[in-house]
Amino acid sequence: MLVVLVGPPGSGKGTQAKFLRERFGIPQISTGDMFRAAKAAGTLDQRYLEIMDKGGLVPDQAAIDLIAKRIDADDCKPGFLLDGFPRTVPQAEALGELLAKRGRSLDRVVQLDVDRTLLEERLIHRRTDKGTGHIYHLIYNPPPPGAELEHRADDRPEAVGKRLDAYETMTAALLPYYDGKGLLRRVDGVGKPDEVTVRVLAALE
Numbered sequence: 001m002l003v004v005l006v007g008p009p010g011s012g013k014g015t016q017a018k019f020l021r022e023r024f025g026i027p028q029i030s031t032g033d034m035f036r037a038a039k040a041a042g043t044l045d046q047r048y049l050e051i052m053d054k055g056g057l058v059p060d061q062a063a064i065d066l067i068a069k070r071i072d073a074d075d076c077k078p079g080f081l082l083d084g085f086p087r088t089v090p091q092a093e094a095l096g097e098l099l100a101k102r103g104r105s106l107d108r109v110v111q112l113d114v115d116r117t118l119l120e121e122r123l124i125h126r127r128t129d130k131g132t133g134h135i136y137h138l139i140y141n142p143p144p145p146g147a148e149l150e151h152r153a154d155d156r157p158e159a160v161g162k163r164l165d166a167y168e169t170m171t172a173a174l175l176p177y178y179d180g181k182g183l184l185r186r187v188d189g190v191g192k193p194d195e196v197t198v199r200v201l202a203a204l205e
């Protein structure tokens, strides 16, 4: 199974991807997580770090290079779930070429739809467990007492608006691209996470 999850920041891609990963036994590949891991390790290019923290997109080729390497790992043989990649049409075209060279192709692109005002609220209140990577929301899904939490630099109000704008101007162009290929399924991302999961599973059938 080769699936792409598309949706604006805060639409629940990471939340749903973690469930699908367990359910189907395939890895979740998040370019955002990979860039954050490089940041934590001190190996991320300083220019990319600034772009990310301010809410912009890093250059296409940096994301493509990460994916080109990652999809050849053994755990990707049965399939994988892409979360946050591709984000632009050039990235989508590069992904198509990478897969074609390997005799593979995408099965589905699932788009999570959530209204912008709800997205802002979800992002500003998101916290991530530093150890497990578990995603919480201070109101809807509060962390347990004592959890060691991280507040992403790009979840601060000043960066959130810029990320949502970047999605609307750059990533939204992916939707007609994949729709034209007959791969796109739209899912309402509003509701409890497990209600959204039921819709995502239906879209994957």
Ligand code: AP5
Pocket (backbone or CB within 6 Å): 007, 008, 009, 010, 011, 012, 013, 014, 015, 016, 030, 031, 032, 033, 035, 051, 052, 053, 055, 056, 057, 058, 059, 060, 063, 083, 084, 085, 086, 087, 091, 122, 123, 125, 126, 127, 135, 136, 137, 138, 140, 141, 154, 163, 189, 190, 191, 192, 193, 196
């Ligand atoms: P990335 O890490 O991919 O961030 P994103 O796309 O902005 O998405 P998020 O992780 O913010 O949101 P999500 O949709 O996963 O929502 P979540 O499940 O956490 O990218 C970060 C940055 O890296 C980019 O800005 C860019 O700079 C760079 N980058 C990454 N990939 C790139 C690429 N390919 N090209 C160029 N640059 C790239 O949920 C959010 C909150 O809502 C949580 O608190 C959660 O608990 C809550 N929530 C989730 N579902 C529900 C629900 N159903 N009801 C109520 N609350 C919910």
